Amino acid sequence: MPSLPPDYAYKNAWFNTPNRKPNNTLFAYQQLEQTSCLTTNAEKNPKLEEVRVEMADMKVESRPVELITSVGSCVAICLHDSISKCGGLAHIMLPNSANALQEPLPFKFANTAVPALAKAIRGISRKNAPLSAKIAGGANMFANLGTNHLDIGAKNIKAVKAALVEQKIRLAGEDVGGVYGRRVTFNVASGIASVKCFNGEVKKL
Amino acid sequence: MNKQINIDAANESDCVETSKLSNDQEIDLDILLELGSIGAGHAATSLSDVIQQPVSIDVPKIHNLKAHMIPKFYNKHDVPTIGVNLQLMESNGCDILLMFELSEAKKIAAMMAMLSSIEELDPSTETSAINELANILIGSFLTAISDFIGITLLPTTPQSAVDTFDALLDSFLIKQSLLSESTLIFETRFKRQGEDAKCILMIFPSPELKEQLTQKSRVLFDV
Numbered sequence: 297m298p299s300l301p302p303d304y305a306y307k308n309a310w311f312n313t314p315n316r317k318p319n320n321t322l323f324a325y326q327q328l329e330q331t332s333c334l335t336t337n338a339e340k341n342p343k344l345e346e347v348r349v350e351m352a353d354m355k356v357e358s359r360p361v362e363l364i365t366s367v368g369s370c371v372a373i374c375l376h377d378s379i380s381k382c383g384g385l386a387h388i389m390l391p392n393s394a395n396a397l398q399e400p401l402p403f404k405f406a407n408t409a410v411p412a413l414a415k416a417i418r419g420i421s422r423k424n425a426p427l428s429a430k431i432a433g434g435a436n437m438f439a440n441l442g443t444n445h446l447d448i449g450a451k452n453i454k455a456v457k458a459a460l461v462e463q464k465i466r467l468a469g470e471d472v473g474g475v476y477g478r479r480v481t482f483n484v485a486s487g488i489a490s491v492k493c494f495n496g497e498v499k500k501l
Numbered sequence: 502m503n504k505q506i507n508i509d510a511a512n513e514s515d516c517v518e519t520s521k522l523s524n525d526q527e528i529d530l531d532i533l534l535e536l537g538s539i540g541a542g543h544a545a546t547s548l549s550d551v552i553q554q555p556v557s558i559d560v561p562k563i564h565n566l567k568a569h570m571i572p573k574f575y576n577k578h579d580v581p582t583i584g585v586n587l588q589l590m591e592s593n594g595c596d597i598l599l600m601f602e603l604s605e606a607k608k609i610a611a612m613m614a615m616l617s618s619i620e621e622l623d624p625s626t627e628t629s630a631i632n633e634l635a636n637i638l639i640g641s642f643l644t645a646i647s648d649f650i651g652i653t654l655l656p657t658t659p660q661s662a663v664d665t666f667d668a669l670l671d672s673f674l675i676k677q678s679l680l681s682e683s684t685l686i687f688e689t690r691f692k693r694q695g696e697d698a699k700c701i702l703m704i705f706p707s708p709e710l711k712e713q714l715t716q717k718s719r720v721l722f723d724v
Contacts, residue, residue, distance in 0.1 A: 350573050351570075366665050366667035368668030368671040369672040369675055370675070389569060389675050390675060401569070437668060449672075476668070477664040477665050477667070477668020494581070494663065494664045494668070
C-alpha cells in the first residue's frame, strides 16, 4: 500500500469491528503498520510519470501515473476504479453532441465522453466495475463572453453531472465554476485529483 | 507576400491541409493574410512608440486548424499568461485575443508606467497598462484595415484575465468550434529587441467578417 494515508490500515483493518476491543498485540501491530506505511510512502513515491491529456481527448491508464490537463471553461472528468487501481481522464469541450457540428470525436462532448470513458476503463479493469467520478473546470474566464447566452462552463458542468447520473457513476468530488483556470493532476493509483488554481491554491478531491 | 499555412502541423491528419482547399479559398486566405500584414505592421509601429523600443514582428501566419488541436499546436499549456480580449462590434463571433507571457507583460507595463523596476508595479496599474496597450495595438491594427478597404471595424472595450495559456484560450476555442468546423486563426508575434516572441495576437474571424473582408478586397485587389 504505497500511497495510503498513515491511519488507513488502522481504520480499514479486518479486526476493526465495533464489538472487538483493542488489545496490546493488536495495538503493536497497528503501530508497526503505520510506520511501515510512512516509510514506503517516502521510498516508493518519487516523481510519478506525467501523461498530458489534450483537449477533446482522453487517456486511460492502469500504470501508476499522473494524468494532467489544464482546463478553463472545459471540464476534466476523472473516473477511478478503486479496486483495480486504474482510471482515466477526459477533457471535454461542449455539453451536447446533438446540437453541434457532427464530428467523430466522442471525447469532445459531455454526453458521449462519459459513457465512452467508463467503457474504456471497464475494458482494462473488469466489466461492471463500480466507478467514482471527480470533475473540475467549467469556469467563465472572461465575463463578457458569458453574460448573456453563452455561459458554456455552467452548461458543461450541468451536462457532465447529468451524464454521470445516467451512467450511475457516483460523483465523489468536484471543483467547478469560478473565474479561473485549473490544472488537474489525477493520480490513477490513488484516485486523488489535485486541482491547482492559478493563484497557487491546491485542492485535493 | 509570405504565405505560411499549417507549416508546423503539416503532418497532423486532423488539420485542414492546403491541398484540400479550393483555389478560391486559397485566394481568400491570401487576402486575409495580406490585410493582416498591413494591420500588424501598424500595430508594431504603435507598440514600438509606446514602449520606446524597436519592435519587430514575425511574418504573420494563418492557421486553419480544428479547434481542439490548437492547444497542442502551441504547446504552451501551463505558461502563465495575461490575455486581453476584444470583440468586434456588429460582427458576432469575431474575437481578438492578445496574449502576453506574464513576465513580459510586467516588463512592458513597468515601461509604460515609467517605473524603474518591476517591483514598483502594483497589479491594478499593470492591468490597466496592458488593457491600454491592447487598445492601442488592436485599434491601430483595425484602423489600418478599415482605411485600406473602407469598412468600419470597431472593437469593444478590452477585458483582461491572468491565467495559464490553455485556460485562457479554451473559451474562445469552444465558441469557435460552435461556429464552424475548422478554426481560422490569424496570428502575429511581436518581439522586443533581443527577446523571444512573447506576445501573440490572435484573431478568430467569424465567417461573416471573412466574407465581408474578402468581398471588399477582391474588388480592391481586382482578383
